[in-house]
Amino acid sequence: MAEKYKLTYFNIMGLGEPIRFMLSYMGIDFDDFRISSYPEFASKYKPNMPFGKMPVLEIGNDRFYQSIALCRYLGKQTNLGGDNLREDLEIDMIIESISDVRSTVWTYFYNRDEQNKEKIKPKIMEEIVPMYMKKFDEIIEKDGFLANKKLSWADVYFVAILGYFSYMIKDDICKKYEHIRDLRDRIHDIPNIKAWVESRPVTSW
Amino acid sequence: MAEKYKLTYFNIMGLGEPIRFMLSYMGIDFDDFRISSYPEFASKYKPNMPFGKMPVLEIGNDRFYQSIALCRYLGKQTNLGGDNLREDLEIDMIIESISDVRSTVWTYFYNRDEQNKEKIKPKIMEEIVPMYMKKFDEIIEKDGFLANKKLSWADVYFVAILGYFSYMIKDDICKKYEHIRDLRDRIHDIPNIKAWVESRPVTSW
Numbered sequence: 001m002a003e004k005y006k007l008t009y010f011n012i013m014g015l016g017e018p019i020r021f022m023l024s025y026m027g028i029d030f031d032d033f034r035i036s037s038y039p040e041f042a043s044k045y046k047p048n049m050p051f052g053k054m055p056v057l058e059i060g061n062d063r064f065y066q067s068i069a070l071c072r073y074l075g076k077q078t079n080l081g082g083d084n085l086r087e088d089l090e091i092d093m094i095i096e097s098i099s100d101v102r103s104t105v106w107t108y109f110y111n112r113d114e115q116n117k118e119k120i121k122p123k124i125m126e127e128i129v130p131m132y133m134k135k136f137d138e139i140i141e142k143d144g145f146l147a148n149k150k151l152s153w154a155d156v157y158f159v160a161i162l163g164y165f166s167y168m169i170k171d172d173i174c175k176k177y178e179h180i181r182d183l184r185d186r187i188h189d190i191p192n193i194k195a196w197v198e199s200r201p202v203t204s205w
Numbered sequence: 206m207a208e209k210y211k212l213t214y215f216n217i218m219g220l221g222e223p224i225r226f227m228l229s230y231m232g233i234d235f236d237d238f239r240i241s242s243y244p245e246f247a248s249k250y251k252p253n254m255p256f257g258k259m260p261v262l263e264i265g266n267d268r269f270y271q272s273i274a275l276c277r278y279l280g281k282q283t284n285l286g287g288d289n290l291r292e293d294l295e296i297d298m299i300i301e302s303i304s305d306v307r308s309t310v311w312t313y314f315y316n317r318d319e320q321n322k323e324k325i326k327p328k329i330m331e332e333i334v335p336m337y338m339k340k341f342d343e344i345i346e347k348d349g350f351l352a353n354k355k356l357s358w359a360d361v362y363f364v365a366i367l368g369y370f371s372y373m374i375k376d377d378i379c380k381k382y383e384h385i386r387d388l389r390d391r392i393h394d395i396p397n398i399k400a401w402v403e404s405r406p407v408t409s410w
Contacts, residue, residue, distance in 0.1 A: 051302050051340060069297035076290050085281050092274035097256050103308045116321035135256060 003060035005030035010041065012203050015067040016055040018160040021187075022074040024196035025156060034201070068095055068157070075153025082148060090147040091154045094139075098158055101132040102165070109168040129169060133177050140179040159187040167205030208265035210235035215246065217408050220272040221260040223365040226392075227279040229401035230361060239406070273300060273362070280358025287353060295352040296359045299344075303363055306337040307370070314373040334374060338382050345384040364392040372410030 005023060009016030011034035023030045035041045035054075046052045050065040057064045064070055072095075075081045082088035108124050111117045136146065136158070143149040146158060162184060165173040174181045188197055210228060214221030216239040228235045240246045240259075251257045255270040262269045269275055277300075280286045287293035313329050316322045341351065341363070348354040351363060367389060370378040379386045393402055 050298070051305070051337065053305075064294060064298065066298045066301035069294055069301050072297060073290055073294040076293075085278055088281075089269060089274055089278040092277060093255070093269065093271045096271035096274050099304070100256070100258075103312075107308075107312050113321045113324060116318050119318060132256065 004058070006033055006058040007031065007055060008033045008035065008045070008058070009055040010034065010038075011036050011201065012205050013160070013163045014205065015161070015164070017164065018067050018071050018157040019055055019057060019074070020196065020200070021156050021160040021193055022071050022080075022153060024192050025080070025190065026074060026078050027192055032200075068099065071153050071157045075156075080151065080153040080156065082152065087148045091152050094136075094146045094154045095157065097132065098136075098154075098161075101129060102161065104128055105165060105168050125169065129173070130176075133173065133180065137177040137179045140183050145183070155183060155187060156193075159184050164205050209263070211238055211263040212236070212260055213238045213240065213250070213263070214260040215239065215243075216241050216406065217410050218365070218368045219410065220366070220369070222369065223272050223276050223362040224260055224262060224279070225401065225405070226361050226365040226398055227276050227285075227358065229397050230285070230395065231279060231283050232397055237406075273304065276358050276362045280361075285356065285358040285361065287357065292353045296357050299341075299351045299359045300362065302337065303341075303359075303366075306334060307366065309333055310370060310373050330374065334378070335381075338378065338385065342382040342384045345388050350388070360388060360392060361398075364389045369410050 005028055007016060007019055007023070007030055020030075020032065035045060041054070045054075049056060050063070053065065055065070055067055055070075057070050064073070072081070072092075082091055104124060108117065108120060111120075139146055145151055146154045162173055162180075174184060187193060210233055212221060212224055212228070212235055225235075225237065240250060246259070250259075254261060255268070258270065260270070260272055260275075262275050269278070277286070287296055309329060313322065313325060316325075344351055350356055351359045367378055367385075379389060392398060
């Protein structure tokens with residue numbers, strides 16, 4: 001009997017969506033368990049989560065965490081990993097760069113000091129985010145994909161968090177980047193991912 | 206003839222040190238090229254760096270970036286990677302957790318809004334950092350190492366950035382955590398790393 005997969009996360013796309021994309025791509029059935037509010041998470045779940053965080057993926061009786069680590073693990077089990085260490089490195093370099101810009105935007109988004117937020121906004125919105133997006137767009141234009149000129153879990157991961165990015169910056173992050181939009185369309189056209197996107201719960205991010 | 210390795214970074218430990226530790230561990234000779242100031246970097250080097258960032262490692266004629274991606278790549282070539290995908294996942298989960306706390310501390314450290322910095326300081330210094338460090342300390346106490354109960358590149362990476370962490374929080378980050386200190390001592394006692402630490406340029410972080 002196949003092992004059971006259960007993903008525990010909030011009822012948003014956020015950092016859970018890349019794992020949902022990967023599992024869907026691989027045709028793995030999973031229990032998409034969603035916690036409806038932060039207070040519910042904080043009181044009932046957080047104390048037992050690894051480092052107090054989600055998403056968490058249970059595979060059989062084992063429990064794993066960290067979305068990037070999980071996407072890499074899943075990607076290597078299907079045809080979305082590199083064919084050798086150099087190709088894995090190319091994927092990982094892009095993933096770390098996506099992480100850099102994501103953590104910058106994330107810190108901005110969750111900043112509760114409105115005065116400070118306004119102060120740092122121009123640097124983040126007009127410098128950092130466009131610098132990264134432009135480079136990703138150029139890579140996709142040149143190579144078709146983010147790494148190794150072929151589809152990898154880096155592309156799936158990136159496309160899966162675009163909605164989250166857009167929500168955090170309050171604008172469609174792909175608007176100015178036609179090659180990123182094209183990659184998004186191509187990933188969303190993969191039959192298993194298309195089926196997931198069409199059937200998933202509708203959430204704003 | 207063996208390929209030449211050249212690491213380009215600032216004259217600090219920072220995010221370059223894990224790569225220097227890994228190369229030293231592996232007995233790989235490398236050109237430890239250090240740029241002495243940020244203005245020099247910004248004017249002469251930044252425009253040609255991938256995503257405008259360092260460290261960058263040249264191997265022969267190829268150029269790679271992102272310290273975690275590089276440590277994984279190097280670790281997999283020696284005996285510091287996992288023996289299978291599950292073991293790699295265990296390493297990666299810890300690495301991503303280290304990244305989470307590092308990026309939080311980093312954002313705090315480089316925050317130029319002194320008023321905001323004071324406001325967020327208690328949460329970072331009294332909640333987030335101790336939560337992570339305590340968990341790392343507990344894992345090391347229980348398993349001897351950060352992942353898979355054996356030495357991996359996660360241990361080398363973590364120990365190599367402790368100096369950087371301490372500098373950013375203005376305190377010895379290991380002070381309260383005896384098992385982290387013990388891991389640091391054990392990593393620093395590995396002959397090739399010991400030789401590196403004794404001969405490296407003395408910098409404060």
